[in-house]
Amino acid sequence: MMRNYMLCLVLIFLAGVAVGQSAADRQVILGTLDRQTSDWNEGNIEAFMKGYWESDSLMFVGKSGVTYGYQRTFEGYLQRYPDRATMGTLKFDILHLSFPEPNVAFLVGKWHLTRPEAGDVGGHYTLLWRKLNGKWVIVCDHTS
Template sequence: MKSIYALLLILLIYSCQSNDKNNTIPSENEVKAAIEKTMASQEISWNNHDLEGFMQGYWKNDSLRFFGSKGLTYGWDNALSNYKNTYPTPNETGTLKFVLTDISKIENGAYLVFGEYHLERNLGNANGIFTIVFKYINGDWKIIADMSC
């Protein structure tokens, strides 16, 4: 199972190439700060039940991949639709907190992020882990693949 997961990550990285090949990639410290900032913005949006704002951290493209308990979803619009269906009110979204365990460079323009999510809600808390691939696309760090469970 772990080898399939690793193979999926490698395929995702090479299949989701940026259209802007001449991007100058910032230093590793700048990258990590940008990724942390993106995820902090996602927490704020989520906690305000702003799912469209939460999705701004993702690559707005049909090649975005999200792998979760319901299987593999392709595309930004489909991921947003799934979030809206699963979390239709602030009662379901609750309060989200990310704990970033590791941010590692995979290649120029791509980083792998391991972490935990903690969702506090009146209807029951939800906690889990995630692996996210960020790619530098057109001057911004965007999530191109999200594997959460």
């Protein structure tokens, strides 16, 4: 009986730690998206990219296919958004954020660019995040 009681206490404690960690991790991820939004709206794609995994294994999936690697993803952004008029003003709406396992987060959202000169555009995105070396980074971005 005492063993079951102790097991219950340990499980309750671990559940509390997991919830606390996920809440903190959620704030970090949402904070990164807020910073990326600000960086984008300031016209700073280089700073915007700091939310991504700096690796050749980074995956970006867009309407033109799959791009692998941090540098190629960065170059793709520069090519698609060569000036402030095409960049417009970014707004993210978060539809779903979950933590399917430790150090992994899955986010679904909507994006919208307000572009008075080039015409507004928008769509949906999914981001797969991993906590690597103590830092949350986007390891896969599917934007349509």
